[in-house]
Amino acid sequence: MALSRETLLQLYEMMVKIRTFEERVAEIYYEGKQPVFNIAAGPVPGEMHLYSGQEAVAAGVCAHLRPDDPVTSTHRPHGHLIAKGVDLKRMMAEIFGKETGLCHGKGGHMHLFDPELHFGCGGIVGGGIPHAVGAALAIKKRGEDRVAVSFFGEGAANIGAFHESLNLAAIWKLPAVFVVEDNLYAISVPKTASTAVRSNAERGAAYGMPAVQVDGQDVVAVYEAAGEAIERARRGEGPSLIEAVCYRFRGHFEGDPEHYLPEGEKEKWKQRDPIVLLGNQLKEQGWLTDEEAQAIQERMTALVAEAEAFARQSAYPAPEAALTDVFVQAS
Amino acid sequence: MALSRETLLQLYEMMVKIRTFEERVAEIYYEGKQPVFNIAAGPVPGEMHLYSGQEAVAAGVCAHLRPDDPVTSTHRPHGHLIAKGVDLKRMMAEIFGKETGLCHGKGGHMHLFDPELHFGCGGIVGGGIPHAVGAALAIKKRGEDRVAVSFFGEGAANIGAFHESLNLAAIWKLPAVFVVEDNLYAISVPKTASTAVRSNAERGAAYGMPAVQVDGQDVVAVYEAAGEAIERARRGEGPSLIEAVCYRFRGHFEGDPEHYLPEGEKEKWKQRDPIVLLGNQLKEQGWLTDEEAQAIQERMTALVAEAEAFARQSAYPAPEAALTDVFVQAS
Amino acid sequence: MAERLLTTARAIAEAIAQEMERDERVFVMGEDIGAYGGIFGATQGLLEKFGPERVMDTPISEMGFIGAAVGAATEGMRPIAELMFVDFFGVAMDQIFNHMAKIHYMSGGNVKVPMVLMTAIGGGYSDAAQHSQCLYGLFAHTPGIKVVIPSTPYDAKGLMIQAIRDDDPVMYFFHKGIMGLGWMYPNPRATGPVPEEPYTIPFGQADIKREGTDLTILTVSLMVHRSLDAAEQLAEEGISAEVIDLRTLVPLDKETIIESVKKTHRVLVVDEDYKSFGMSGELIAIIAEEALDYLDAPPKRLAVPDVPIPYSRPLEEFVLPSVERIVQTARDLVAE
Amino acid sequence: MAERLLTTARAIAEAIAQEMERDERVFVMGEDIGAYGGIFGATQGLLEKFGPERVMDTPISEMGFIGAAVGAATEGMRPIAELMFVDFFGVAMDQIFNHMAKIHYMSGGNVKVPMVLMTAIGGGYSDAAQHSQCLYGLFAHTPGIKVVIPSTPYDAKGLMIQAIRDDDPVMYFFHKGIMGLGWMYPNPRATGPVPEEPYTIPFGQADIKREGTDLTILTVSLMVHRSLDAAEQLAEEGISAEVIDLRTLVPLDKETIIESVKKTHRVLVVDEDYKSFGMSGELIAIIAEEALDYLDAPPKRLAVPDVPIPYSRPLEEFVLPSVERIVQTARDLVAE
Numbered sequence A, B: 001m002a003l004s005r006e007t008l009l010q011l012y013e014m015m016v017k018i019r020t021f022e023e024r025v026a027e028i029y030y031e032g033k034q035p036v037f038n039i040a041a042g043p044v045p046g047e048m049h050l051y052s053g054q055e056a057v058a059a060g061v062c063a064h065l066r067p068d069d070p071v072t073s074t075h076r077p078h079g080h081l082i083a084k085g086v087d088l089k090r091m092m093a094e095i096f097g098k099e100t101g102l103c104h105g106k107g108g109h110m111h112l113f114d115p116e117l118h119f120g121c122g123g124i125v126g127g128g129i130p131h132a133v134g135a136a137l138a139i140k141k142r143g144e145d146r147v148a149v150s151f152f153g154e155g156a157a158n159i160g161a162f163h164e165s166l167n168l169a170a171i172w173k174l175p176a177v178f179v180v181e182d183n184l185y186a187i188s189v190p191k192t193a194s195t196a197v198r199s200n201a202e203r204g205a206a207y208g209m210p211a212v213q214v215d216g217q218d219v220v221a222v223y224e225a226a227g228e229a230i231e232r233a234r235r236g237e238g239p240s241l242i243e244a245v246c247y248r249f250r251g252h253f254e255g256d257p258e259h260y261l262p263e264g265e266k267e268k269w270k271q272r273d274p275i276v277l278l279g280n281q282l283k284e285q286g287w288l289t290d291e292e293a294q295a296i297q298e299r300m301t302a303l304v305a306e307a308e309a310f311a312r313q314s315a316y317p318a319p320e321a322a323l324t325d326v327f328v329q330a331s
Numbered sequence C, D: 001m002a003e004r005l006l007t008t009a010r011a012i013a014e015a016i017a018q019e020m021e022r023d024e025r026v027f028v029m030g031e032d033i034g035a036y037g038g039i040f041g042a043t044q045g046l047l048e049k050f051g052p053e054r055v056m057d058t059p060i061s062e063m064g065f066i067g068a069a070v071g072a073a074t075e076g077m078r079p080i081a082e083l084m085f086v087d088f089f090g091v092a093m094d095q096i097f098n099h100m101a102k103i104h105y106m107s108g109g110n111v112k113v114p115m116v117l118m119t120a121i122g123g124g125y126s127d128a129a130q131h132s133q134c135l136y137g138l139f140a141h142t143p144g145i146k147v148v149i150p151s152t153p154y155d156a157k158g159l160m161i162q163a164i165r166d167d168d169p170v171m172y173f174f175h176k177g178i179m180g181l182g183w184m185y186p187n188p189r190a191t192g193p194v195p196e197e198p199y200t201i202p203f204g205q206a207d208i209k210r211e212g213t214d215l216t217i218l219t220v221s222l223m224v225h226r227s228l229d230a231a232e233q234l235a236e237e238g239i240s241a242e243v244i245d246l247r248t249l250v251p252l253d254k255e256t257i258i259e260s261v262k263k264t265h266r267v268l269v270v271d272e273d274y275k276s277f278g279m280s281g282e283l284i285a286i287i288a289e290e291a292l293d294y295l296d297a298p299p300k301r302l303a304v305p306d307v308p309i310p311y312s313r314p315l316e317e318f319v320l321p322s323v324e325r326i327v328q329t330a331r332d333l334v335a336e
């Protein structure tokens, strides 16, 4: 199935958008953390897990999703939320901990919630997988054609919640798609040391669930596999599992010394940058000129800059606001 | 591979031993609970999950085990512990909550520990599976040829600990054997409503682990499959998974109304009583006469009676003993 | 017209049924809650009334289905999940503790998690260390969870309806010994008057189950009954005990507690949970903070003495607060 | 000879290394503890010294590998498992709570579970609701677990060696802010004198980190440092604060607590855990029970006010006990 120019350009633009956001966040993150890195300092404190390098996965999957399709994500959520269509301003403001942020500063980078986009994430590995099952259950109960998608890493595929969730989705035949982003590592632990099978696609058999492994640097491959799984789910035919093999271009989190990486590995993967791959393909097909690519990049840079400016100009929440929102009904 | 008469008779005797123990415990259990069933009353209070009907699994697997091979079991542990070779007296005394019991009355029917037999169990579904992994890890670290076996139900195969444990055992290539006793139900919930695949043998693929489903009413089939898996583990070739399909002859626990059973199901299964099946086979082969069978039964009845007498004659622990054994070193 | 009597189990099942009729977003999930009716009867009859789509038996996957309840709740449903015994919380604690309890806060109030997690607590029938715990103290320590612990059929119904209608995650703890089950040790107060029409009991309102002047007994759940029995015996000795059923630990009705202590000047906490770092400590701390000068004697507590629940009957009886020990401790307290 | 200075992280790693050398049954398992050296450095250098058989990186399977540690311990090994952040306990709580803590008791004392579960606690660097908690109160509530919370490099080493040699399951909580990590907010006391030779510090012995006469501050972990800083400021105002580092919550050194209160007549608990139903309540309850008449003012506590830890810096600063708030609360307490 050949994709239209329009679709490919949308995918391209989305990947550029994510990359631009992430690389700018990285720059901002180091503000106030130099010359001595202090995780608590600067305008964006705390851990920071960026998505650069994995853009094809978020873009390829979310291209099939509507705003009302629930998505659960992880500690590395920016790419998914951007691909889902978030307002970058409110997202950036949250990362800055500002009152205007998606969560009024209470959530932060790892805990971004956008109810309009039915998006949630969190810092506990595997924690979001059951939520997607529950969302899919709600969809099925209401007889809707929405689909719930859960993104998580190959490391998360070894935690109990993965197993329980996939089994539940399968026995209840829920409209859910599980997307494993196999970026080869869980922090420093390589997949070979954590996972008894080479491909998590082999784990579909444990739930009688269609499962496939795809090249996660190839956005078209991801797009096609995801399209099939999502349409299947929309038709009420049950859940699927997709593993997309990709790579973290910036390490696990900012500050990761990456001593554990084999020499040359990252460089090798960078040669398969998903954005460059699609860009080259588009250029070969005559669907994108260098000038157009430049224009896209500039537009994205401007969007991110606008989000940054919004975040910087926004106020911090009042300290006492820490005490609200524990309960909807305080007593 | 045809089994020797000696082996078959040992298996037969073990199954009779377990059945005799269980059926006697059932009688004792209802003492003090009639005419009105009060779970707290009688010489044996609390929940009571008996093993009748599943004897072929414990007998067939444990026939390959040495006293120093670790075994972890479940809330339905009697069969495994008896097959492992426990002193029935101390076991029965524990079930009576007596000072002379395996755990001095602190554990009870669901929490039987016999360190000499490297046996443990517990009331949390799936809770024992990781312990077998840890025992196998200890074995591997020491370079021993022991094997750790974990028994659990088909219901437990849907809990996270199952997945995590099998994956760990596989990546670390541990000497462990996982035995699923598929007795069709987890309390009232049938396997079809809990498990997305027909056979847990299909789940071996998720861990690159040899896996097989066997007829759990056929002790020879269990014996052979277990033998292969256990020898493989002893040779250092890693873990295996066995699912044995069997049936609970007495319901989930004593007092189970069993309203949820399809009509006639239990009767059908009772026609494949593992003890009768093997008995008939032995008789057909001319390896067991009715008199010999009778003698075995009498010996087992006497053993159980002796255990019961021991338990009844034993004293309860002093109430203040409740305060000891929280810690080895109290401060 | 004679009052209608129900067991606590039936009162809970009725509350759920009435809310399921009223609000189609409500559904129930858990192990053996369908055909079996719930091991402790809290869902008896619901499958027949509402069918398997709304009364869902689950696999043994507590992390999965409690997490699914969270996900369904954030999508606008109002799930009730049953954790068969509270003792099993450990396999699902991450979903309870880091998600159910925190999503509303982490989202800055933008996402709601309206769900009820109901669970059975308590011992006294030799079910030993992994099936006899109370543990409400752990959950009361967790910001973001409302903690509800009824002691009577009447309270059970009203608090359950309140829990289902509440927009926050609620943990609802029913003691096996108050359910009125035919096969459990008998408790006459496990059957009591329950109005047929739906009603609610607001959270954060303790109930003075018996008024008194000489000492205040603070307690919940089955221990309310033991304390009432003890108060009766104490009355015969001329000691007047006020028995306060806290009913909810979060929110906690500090006012009723403090007022009572200001009246009686003596306090005993009776708790079936572990003693240290739990409910009893918190209650005494609050009193020390807010009514120190009113105390005529050091506060006392009766709770499980920081040991797992043992199996053997004499051992278990030794560690659980009994009527006799409550009486004795109250006597000592008043004598001080 | 000059005293040797180590960070807390190095002190812990050294303790483990020395015990691994002494006892081949000791091994370590956890996520990123090998090549990475542990996210907070508690296992730095161990892989190089002892190889991957004894320093095992695990998959993200906390239920599995902590349960495996339990199984290995009952088979006679002496595992040390690292739970990367205590906040993740919920995925493994069943193994911690129902197995690690209870097997010794349930077996009637016949089975031992000699293991150490070490974990990072604490906030203050905007890691938000799921990566900033302390939670030692939950585990102190659980019978069968020893709860160890060092505050200095010296204590960290001695308590770790004690923990490894102890035949019971020990949970060992190190605060990220005391590890002396280059990338964490600075804490000068995170580096301190540590003898090279192995030594132990017995459990159940609180350490009076600063003597005083006007009030007693009871605390642990990073809050020991905040309290010491506060005590210094208070001294300038003429208020003499005694700062007691409890070091272990189970066993708890009640004697030192009570003696101090009998001397100062005023008590403030400073706790980075959630306020209600936790450590602060228990400590105050013990004092109310055992030293009521010595209290000249209601006890006070500073703790996280029962909210999840928020992300944004001003919000987080608002909920964590700070030096200023300790000073202010101590002042108020002494004025009463």
Ligand SMILES: Cc1ncc(C[n+]2csc(CCOP(=O)(O)OP(=O)(O)O)c2C)c(N)n1
Binding pocket: A075, A076, A123, A124, A125, A126, A152, A153, A154, A155, A156, A157, A181, A183, A185, A186, A187, A252, D031, D060, D062, D084, D088, D091
């Ligand atoms: C239950 C749990 N265990 C451990 C962690 C610490 N941790 C955070 S991210 C991470 C690695 C996750 O690996 P993977 O799932 O492959 O996702 P990736 O980071 O590669 O995107 C770990 C171990 C956690 N947050 N939650």
Ligand SMILES: Cc1ncc(C[n+]2csc(CCOP(=O)(O)OP(=O)(O)O)c2C)c(N)n1
Binding pocket: B075, B076, B123, B124, B125, B126, B152, B153, B154, B155, B156, B157, B183, B185, B186, B187, B252, C031, C060, C062, C084, C088, C091
């Ligand atoms: C974690 C947990 N969840 C639920 C239970 C309650 N429970 C006890 S036994 C049981 C059924 C177990 O089924 P299975 O594993 O098939 O074993 P079987 O009883 O059939 O031998 C359940 C649900 C429990 N003990 N632990």
Ligand SMILES: [Mg+2]
Binding pocket: A153, A154, A155, A181, A182, A183, A184, A185, A186, A187
């Ligand atoms: Mg990864």
Ligand SMILES: [Mg+2]
Binding pocket: B153, B154, B155, B181, B182, B183, B184, B185, B186, B187
């Ligand atoms: Mg079963």
